[in-house]
Amino acid sequence: MKTAPAQDAIRGASSKPAARAASIICADMKINGSVTSEGALQIDGTVDGDVAATDITIGASGHITGEVKAEVVRVKGRIKGSIRARKVELETGAHVKGDIVHSSLQIQSNAVFEGQVKHADDPLKDTAPKAAAAANESKPVASSGPSAYGISTSAS
Numbered sequence: 001m002k003t004a005p006a007q008d009a010i011r012g013a014s015s016k017p018a019a020r021a022a023s024i025i026c027a028d029m030k031i032n033g034s035v036t037s038e039g040a041l042q043i044d045g046t047v048d049g050d051v052a053a054t055d056i057t058i059g060a061s062g063h064i065t066g067e068v069k070a071e072v073v074r075v076k077g078r079i080k081g082s083i084r085a086r087k088v089e090l091e092t093g094a095h096v097k098g099d100i101v102h103s104s105l106q107i108q109s110n111a112v113f114e115g116q117v118k119h120a121d122d123p124l125k126d127t128a129p130k131a132a133a134a135a136n137e138s139k140p141v142a143s144s145g146p147s148a149y150g151i152s153t154s155a156s
Contacts, residue, residue, distance in 0.1 A: 023037050025042070028045065029045035030045055031049065032048045034050040034051070034066070036053070038053070041057070047063070051069070052068075054070060056070040058073075059076055061077060062078070063080075065079075065080045066080075067083075068083045069083075072087045072088075073085040073088050076093055079096045083098065084123045085103075085124070088104070090113055094113075095111075095112045097115060099118070100116075102120070
């Protein structure tokens with residue numbers, strides 16, 4: 001038995017203990033600006049802006065231009081922008097042009113993906129470039145002369 005995409009989103013939202021009803025952006029709707037939801041979101045229309053929710057499904061007629069962030073992202077339509085999610089599923093017919101940061105990634109046959117993929121234990125956590133620099137500063141550096149900053153270090 002095949003169910004409609006909107007029913008899938010509603011069922012997914014209702015199976016979570018404290019989830020709200022699914023929000024649906026219909027195929028004839030276009031949104032200019034960011035969309036945020038605390039629950040499930042079904043997008044069959046067009047969104048020009050970032051999208052954030054707990055569970056996002058982009059239907060076959062759905063188009064997003066912007067960043068998509070969620071626990072779970074299912075793509076049947078088109079995304080031009082990055083995806084950050086614990087679980088990403090690119091289904092048959094999906095077109096994604098942008099980078100994906102994920103914990104779990106599934107790409108079905110005839111899905112199109114152009115971009116880079118990076119695995120992360122917590123893809124929803126925003127990583128700051130300074131964190132990597134701070135990690136490098138904590139390691140002792142063996143050097144016999146002055147560094148680029150005029151600081152001399154020695155290995156003990």
